[in-house]
Amino acid sequence: xxxxxxxxxxxxxxxxxxxxxxxxxxxxxxxxxxxxxxxxxxxxxxxxxxxxxxxxxxxxxxxxxxxxxxxxxxxxxxxxxxxxxxxxxxxxxxxxxxxxxxxxxxxxxxxxxxxxxxxxxxxxxxxxxxxxxxxxxxxxxxxxxxxxxxxxxxxxxxxxxxxxxxxxxxxxxxxxxxxxxxxxxxxxxxxxxxxxxxxxxxxxxxxxxxxxxxxxxxxxxxxxxxxxxxxxxxxxxxxxxxxxxxxxxxxxxxxxxxxxxxxxxxxxxxxxxxxxxxxxxxxxxxxxxxxxxxxxxxxxxxxxxxxxxxxxxxxxxxxxxxxxx
Numbered sequence: 001x002x003x004x005x006x007x008x009x010x011x012x013x014x015x016x017x018x019x020x021x022x023x024x025x026x027x028x029x030x031x032x033x034x035x036x037x038x039x040x041x042x043x044x045x046x047x048x049x050x051x052x053x054x055x056x057x058x059x060x061x062x063x064x065x066x067x068x069x070x071x072x073x074x075x076x077x078x079x080x081x082x083x084x085x086x087x088x089x090x091x092x093x094x095x096x097x098x099x100x101x102x103x104x105x106x107x108x109x110x111x112x113x114x115x116x117x118x119x120x121x122x123x124x125x126x127x128x129x130x131x132x133x134x135x136x137x138x139x140x141x142x143x144x145x146x147x148x149x150x151x152x153x154x155x156x157x158x159x160x161x162x163x164x165x166x167x168x169x170x171x172x173x174x175x176x177x178x179x180x181x182x183x184x185x186x187x188x189x190x191x192x193x194x195x196x197x198x199x200x201x202x203x204x205x206x207x208x209x210x211x212x213x214x215x216x217x218x219x220x221x222x223x224x225x226x227x228x229x230x231x232x233x234x235x236x237x238x239x240x241x242x243x244x245x246x247x248x249x250x251x252x253x254x255x256x257x258x259x260x261x262x263x264x265x266x267x268x269x270x271x272x273x274x275x276x277x278x279x280x281x282x283x284x285x286x287x288x289x290x291x292x293x294x295x296x297x298x299x300x301x302x303x304x305x306x307x308x309x310x311x312x313x314x315x316x317x318x319x320x321x322x323x324x325x
Contacts, residue, residue: 002021002022002023002043002044002045002297003017003021003022003023003024003043003044003045003046003047003293003297004023004024004026004029004039004040004043004045004046004047005017005023005024005025005026005046005047006026006027006029006030006036006046006047006048006049006052007027007030007047007048007049007052007071007072008027009047009071009286009290010282010283010286013286013287013290016290017290017293017294020294021294021297024039024043026039029052030048030049030051030052031051033052033053033058036052036058037057037058037061037062038061040058040061040062040065041061041062041063041064042064043062043064043065044064044065044066044067044297045065045066045067045068045069045293045296045297046062046065046067046068046069047068047069047070047071047289047290047293048068048069048070049070049071049072050070050072050077051077052077053077053078054068054077054078054079054082054083055079055082056079056082056085056086059079059082059083059086059088065086065088066087066088066089066296066297067088067089067090067091067292067293067296067297068083068088068089068090068091069091069092069289069290069292069293070090070091070092070289071092071282071285071286071289072277072282072285078090089296091289091292091293091296092285092289093284093285093288093289094141094142095142096281096284096285096288097143097275097276097277097281097284097285098141098142098143098145098146099143099146099280099281100275100276100277100278100280100281101143101146101195101223101275101276102143102146102147102150103146103150104223104249104274104275104276105143105147105193105195105221105223105275106130106147106150106151108221108247109130109133109135109191109193109219109221110130111247112191112219112221112244112245112247112269113127113128113129113130113133113190113191113219114127114128115127115245116219116244116245116267118217118244128190130151130154130156130191131154131155131156132155132156132190133156133157133189133190133191134156134157134158134159134188134189134190134191135147135151135156135157135158135159135189135190135191135192135193136158136159136160136161136180136185136186136188136189136191136192136193137158137159137160137161137177137192137193137195138160138161138162138182138185138192138193138194138195138196138206139161139162139194139195139196139197139224140160140162140165140171140175140177141195141197143195143223144160144175144177144195145175147193148175148176148177149176152176157178158176158177158178159177159178159179159180159185159188159189160172160177160178160179160180160185161179161180161181161182161185162179162196163196163202165179167179182210183210183213186210186211186213186214186215186218187213187214187215188215189215189218190215190217190218190219191218191219191220191221192214192218192219192220192221193220193221193222193223194206194220194221194222194223194224194228194229195222195223195224196224196228197224198224198225198227198228202227202228203227203228204227204228204229204230205228205229206228206229206230206233206234207229207230207232207233207234208230208232208233211230211233211234211236211237211242211243212233212237212242214237214242214243216241216242217241217242217244218242218243218244219243219244219245219246219247220243220245220246220247221246221247221248221249222246222247222248222249223249223275223276225250226248226250226251226252226255227252231255231260231261231262232261234246234261234262235261235262235265236261238262238265238267238268239265243267244267245267245268245269246267246268246269247268247269247270247271248268248269248270248271249270249271249272249273249274249275250270250271250272250273251270256270
């Protein structure tokens with residue numbers, strides 16, 4: 001069998017793949033790791049949801065496997081090092097969800113700026129307009145480009161920080177974002193969008209060193225890994241009012257449990273990873289993954305592979321393409 005599909009896909013994409021390859025659709029395997037391993041023995045490619053773990057044991061059970069597709073955002077439960085050693089390509093689109101994430105962040109900013117009032121010059125509690133705000137982008141993934149365009153339409157001033165991009169990098173000018181050091185960005189911005197890719201070296205980056213310097217009444221929306229923040233420092237600034245409100249699209253498990261720093265803070269809102277998941281973004285992502293999987297099945301020989309030592313690979317960044325082949 002060439003292709004195992006564990007994650008439900010749009011009917012038109014399923015029909016396209018079935019017209020080109022031998023396909024098994026088995027969503028029930030997502031919750032049964034043992035059955036999944038057994039099913040992978042003669043499979044050359046798989047499209048799997050975040051709930052289906054792919055580790056070294058799974059890969060050893062799949063000697064013909066050449067590619068793993070991920071339509072949903074993130075790479076949860078995929079051992080990238082093991083995939084690299086096994087020569088298995090992890091296929092996903094890094095651009096398909098950009099517009100969805102940008103729209104989510106715009107909506108969150110509008111809600112917080114209007115819903116959490118500040119004291120006006122006349123002493124009254126009032127909301128604020130996004131068009132009059134300076135907005136900081138921490139991290140410059142594809143969604144940052146969409147954010148810059150949307151914010152420009154509102155009339156907002158846009159600044160940014162990304163530790164992986166030098167201030168002279170051409171991306172700043174192309175995306176119309178002014179680069180700033182992190183502390184200066186926090187000091188100047190009325191609103192901040194955090195979308196920085198998470199690595200262990202960035203754990204707690206937004207903590208005691210930087211958060212006390214946030215502009216008073218700042219609002220923050222975060223679609224990145226919440227480990228970028230130090231819980232205690234964030235809780236202190238939210239409780240003290242320097243940060244007027246924060247909206248996280250996910251939090252690490254247990255972060256809101258009784259006794260934890262963020263427990264019971266009314267100006268913190270959390271949503272369950274909905275920023276990147278829309279009907280349109282899933283369709284874009286699914287087509288991109290399906291096209292690449294099709295290419296890999298056609299190109300790869302149906303012979304057992306050998307595990308090899310190598311550096312961890314980088315998941316394929318699939319360029320935007322048409323909505324259908």
